[in-house]
Amino acid sequence: MKLTIQNISKNYGKKRALNGVSFEMENGVYGLLGPNGAGKSTLIRILAGVTKASGGEVLVNGKNKKSCDREFRATLGYLPQSLDFYPEFSGLDYLRFVAALKGIKNDEVEPKIKKLAEQVRLTHDLHRKCVNYSGGMKRRLGIAQALLNDPEILILDEPTAGLDPHERIKFRNLVSIFSRDRTVLLSTHIVSDIDCIAKETVMIKDGRVGRMESTQSFVDAIGGKVWLMKMTVDELVEYQNDHIISNVIPTGDKMEVRVVSDAKPAADAVVAMPTLEDAYLYEFNAMAGDVV
Template sequence: MIRHFNHESLVNAAKEVDERQMELLIQNLSMSYGKTKIFSDLNATLHDGGLIGLLGPNGAGKTTLLKILTTLQKPTKGDVLIDGTSMIAHPNVMKNLLGYLPQQVPYFPNLTAGEYLNYIAGMKGMKAKEARRETGSLLERLHLADTGHKRLKDFSGGMRQRVGIAATLLNDPKIIIADEPSTGLDPEERVTLRNILGELANDHLVLLSTHIVSDVEAIAGQILLIKEGHFLYQGTPSDLIKRSIGHVWEYPVTTADTSPLTAKQLEEPTNSLIQRPDGIQIREIAKTPRQPQARQVLPSLEEAYLGALKGVISL
């Protein structure tokens, strides 16, 4: 049942959520633009204490879903409840709890990290003394304290993302939503960002939207897999892998005219080439392999994800 609140009770509701495990319920959520349906009847239950990975190909509806969860857009139908309180009817409940990390962190190039964070703290309504204390603490925590008078325009992409995370964490939000935050980062910076989000998930509700499976493979406790406007899978990464066992095969490339895969077939995402000490192997995601001598191998999360998207794996 959806409760209705006046202003004072909304503030108290946000405080109550702050003191116990949080439940974010996506309930029959639908979104359309005119006759174009983005998604329909999405349902999911999310809790804090573990990172949730929102996976899906481009155009699946991830960005639109995040716009609704961050109160930037209202759905056509359905609701999002925070411990029973409708954030669609009462968006301030979410705003009081939310930290949002966009794909491209907005910044002022001529400010230092400290100056930028103090500016963001002011926009969040924090008092100057509290803002300085939190800014200093976050700069230390995210290994930015030694940047001194260095301007943001001279930061690497990974450093700017860390500044973005610091800005997200100002005023101690309990829900953190990150939208494709690793785009454009080098491998070392991606691992650093992934580790930070994984650490934050211990005591926050962290939702990471991405189409890069490796960004959530090591740290996600739950996966929401969205395809063509529907949740195709909800569960743990290990369970998705378990369902994929028996559908991933490996066999060597042959040079004979009867080569098991054509060049066109190698372009399919369900097939990949792997270099082994004994030569190049083909890994194929299929119910039945093309080559009778193929051996079953344990799937990776990426292979399980691709198999689910392509309908090879029954969900």
């Protein structure tokens, strides 16, 4: 399935949350990266059809989404940023309810719930009231509901919030396997969530899409721009005001500082291997017009 986002904009009163966002998605995992308030969730809600755009259009296989809204919803899986549950429902009730909402055939419901519960490790907790679940369990239940209808398009907004490292890795693997012949849009500000699995990454800030490239291209683009250098704490305090620092490690009486910079920041600075996190910092400082 091909999803084309064309010049989408969204205004909340005088505030412009999205400003002419355009990109295309086909099969594979797409990462949506951006700082808080960048417009990621607004864009995701527009794609999921729960918020109307002020302008622009979304095309599904070349057809305007509005003209095939019901069919589109049948192929969609969505996990919103915040999700709570009905206090009187068990996990099983909840998944059955969502299955009914998604119009899944009766004979397919139970096997699917069983399989997904195993995948998100909730098999033994399905009969418990879901309001009593931990934050991580609630998130996993949310992921399970999004996958219930074998969606062709899966939209996940901050899916790993509240998951422990082990659960995050399990989730990444699940999404990776799932995305073989489907489209997954994963919005996050945890760079490592998409570092390994995203086919392409969309950087978004202040309602605009900066660049959309393969994750490796972002990393490759800052080759030779990531540096390691040592300085004292006092020097660091001064230095960080006008430089991008992606990491600091104490080493003896000095600090080893990881700097993202076009030019060599100091005579003793040595080039380091860039990561997507470095690229993210570089990209957003460039988009904001800050000194790099």
